[in-house]
Amino acid sequence: MSKSKKLLEGKTIVFTGSRKPVEAISHAQSFGAKTNYLPLVETIVRQSEKPDFTEYDWLIFTSRTSAEVFCTLNETVTAKIAAVGDQTAAVLEKHGHQVDFIPKVFSADHFIQEFPPISGVAKCLFIKGQMAKNTISSMSMQVDEWTVYDTVLNSDNAKTVTQLKDVVVLFASPSAVSAYRQAGGDWSTIQIAAIGHVTKKAIIANGGTVDFTPKKYTYIEVINEIAKGSLST
Template sequence: MDSKQPLRGETVIFTSTKKSEEPFDLVKRYGGTPVSLPLIKTRERFASDDETQLEFATSYDWLIFTSQSAVAAFEQKMERFNKDASAFNVNVAAVGDKTANALERIGFRVDFIPQVFSADVFVKQFNPEGESLRALFIKGNLAGTLITTELSLTVDEWTIYETLPETSHADEIVELVKAEPSVSILFASPSAVAVFKDRVVPSLNWTGYTIGAIGHITERALQEAGASVTVMPETYTLPELVQSLAESKRKELI
């Protein structure tokens, strides 16, 4: 096998919602076949006070985003109520380069990104100067409590999107693993792990394919579910996970 295409013959299944072509293009560049079979889906959460909440958001010192899904839902609310980034004279914190890029695309300047793209690292590194600072954590329904409870400044929450199980792809994952000679399955969240454990593992167990994870929290969820994680990148993004997978497969050729 050509070491420049270490994923040749590999079917790479992405279990997260597709947000960019970059990781799929990388799989193809390395000779593999990318397949999008998300096990979760997100949708904006609507409330009667959305317009009021959006107006309140302009009064905070910091806005905190931990996912591209939060940015997308926030953008939808801005468009619905005719606001743009210029209405927000606030500092912005983002967990992850992709989240930061999504914010910049809609006109925000990102003032803080943690070195490791995880909420538990964020709360250790985020320490803005100033007295009586107030932050708004713009979040999904499954977000943990660390950011709200562990920061020194006052943090309010606004839940603007929901993460839901997407079970319709479970059977297809089972069929691919059984049919293809070599399969890697990539996980980007504990939510996808939970659906996989409930709907896929009973038909497959945790063996016969390579498992990759973004982030130590997702890795821990997989391990607690009984999986052995082969690949996890130092930088918590899907492109880096694909790069790490390619490097792992390349080493197998040596």
């Protein structure tokens, strides 16, 4: 896709995730878009007693934040590691951990379909945030959980986003969707981009219509979808 056409000139894209996606913001700007970063959720690390990692065959991570918290421990583990998403895996690999499994589709519900044939009968530790659903723990194998961070809604930023019109608002989690709706957000005044089918379902369940969603669940790909002006279904 040629960026010389400035396909997003005249558009404003609002990023709302807990982490500022610097590369994706630059990518959007290279297409001519104006950008704004207004996180609707924030993460707070818990100070909790760490488990005995030697008891587990696999450690499972479904978010970049959980991987980052784990890596601050500087643990050397013998367990294999499973990660949902390239960015989650990249954090772990940057800190010297080998990632043994990544699902083809970056979501927990696809993970639980692809992972059991790889792991066999195994004892797993799911390292997670407090708002993670029970999808991973629903697997038939033993899955213990260790919650390492909390997610809180940023109501001030949510109110700011609800006042915006004629912009593309990018939602990357159901939590961000909740923050927007709780602040009184009106779907009809914005275009809506979603990363992941779980986020897309949350938007639809709250009365919205998703205009842009990428087949690969990354910020870069959703910017490409917006630039193409097409909806992947």
